[in-house]
Amino acid sequence: MELWIIATLSAAVFQTVRFMLQKVLAGGRLSATGSTFARFAYAAPAAAVLLLGYVWITQAALPSITPDFWVWAIFGGLGQILATVLVVLAFRERNFAVGITLKKTEVIQTALLGLILLGEVISLPGWIGIGIGLIGVLLLSRTPGIDGALWTQLRSRVVLLGVGSGFFFAVAGVGYRAATLQVGSDDPVLRALIGLVFVTIGQALGMAAWLRWRAPGEITRVWQARRTAVWLGLTSAFGTMSWFTAFTLQTAAYVYAVGQVELVLSLAASVLWFKEKVTAREVAGIAVLTVSVVILVLVA
Numbered sequence: 001m002e003l004w005i006i007a008t009l010s011a012a013v014f015q016t017v018r019f020m021l022q023k024v025l026a027g028g029r030l031s032a033t034g035s036t037f038a039r040f041a042y043a044a045p046a047a048a049v050l051l052l053g054y055v056w057i058t059q060a061a062l063p064s065i066t067p068d069f070w071v072w073a074i075f076g077g078l079g080q081i082l083a084t085v086l087v088v089l090a091f092r093e094r095n096f097a098v099g100i101t102l103k104k105t106e107v108i109q110t111a112l113l114g115l116i117l118l119g120e121v122i123s124l125p126g127w128i129g130i131g132i133g134l135i136g137v138l139l140l141s142r143t144p145g146i147d148g149a150l151w152t153q154l155r156s157r158v159v160l161l162g163v164g165s166g167f168f169f170a171v172a173g174v175g176y177r178a179a180t181l182q183v184g185s186d187d188p189v190l191r192a193l194i195g196l197v198f199v200t201i202g203q204a205l206g207m208a209a210w211l212r213w214r215a216p217g218e219i220t221r222v223w224q225a226r227r228t229a230v231w232l233g234l235t236s237a238f239g240t241m242s243w244f245t246a247f248t249l250q251t252a253a254y255v256y257a258v259g260q261v262e263l264v265l266s267l268a269a270s271v272l273w274f275k276e277k278v279t280a281r282e283v284a285g286i287a288v289l290t291v292s293v294v295i296l297v298l299v300a
Helices: 003-026 032-058 067-093 096-103 106-118 124-139 150-154 157-180 188-214 216-224 226-249 252-272 280-299
Strands: none
Touching: 003 226, 003 252, 032 067, 032 188, 032 216, 032 226, 067 096, 067 157, 067 188, 096 157, 106 124, 106 157, 106 252, 124 252, 124 280, 157 188, 157 226, 157 252, 188 216, 188 226, 216 226, 226 252, 252 280
């Protein structure tokens, strides 16, 4: 099995656990932005330790970084912040599995952004797989309590939040792939860790400044929630490192496509952990999206 697939599967596992922890925090004392800040604030120190430990063990020299790295890192980092805020808000609207699934429109949007910004072309079979994935998203677009035409359903708050988070995760994925390609090293793990450290530190500092200005009490609440938030940070650090590693080796659209195995994990978490009910329509939507993942894996 190729390294990028292993890294992506690892990222999916860590991300599912992280979203579970983030759902707990968002349902408690923290706001959506506070929960997002907790992720980056506790991930940044963990990322720094991972980089230092890796350099010490491998005796690798720190690689050079081009100026374009900073542009793409900021681009991806801002996208990830906005995406995380939106997906946390989506969790408050609908159950865990559907919130994750709507976010998965990122695969379609990443393919388009990757083509526009990086010139990375997706094959015809790849686009067929992406189209099947879109059908799965449409199956999940009917929100309970919202009647009327399909366009009305698609404009519902939960769908806009989920698809919006998918767009900004696409921005993050394309930005991070472009950033890691600007690191002067042949070691994908080292390139991933370099990107991870600079991005998470920047995100933590940026969100701290924002919260200090807009909601100063939220930083204190993030500290008070540290017993849960520290695990959020650790899973975020390991998960993001896995994503970065995959991005250094494969186009972002294919990475996100394989990452949709997270759908199965989120469904299990929704039923077993949060005791939420999943409808037959939602299961059908997840099944169709899973088929699209299989197709995309075969053609990647």
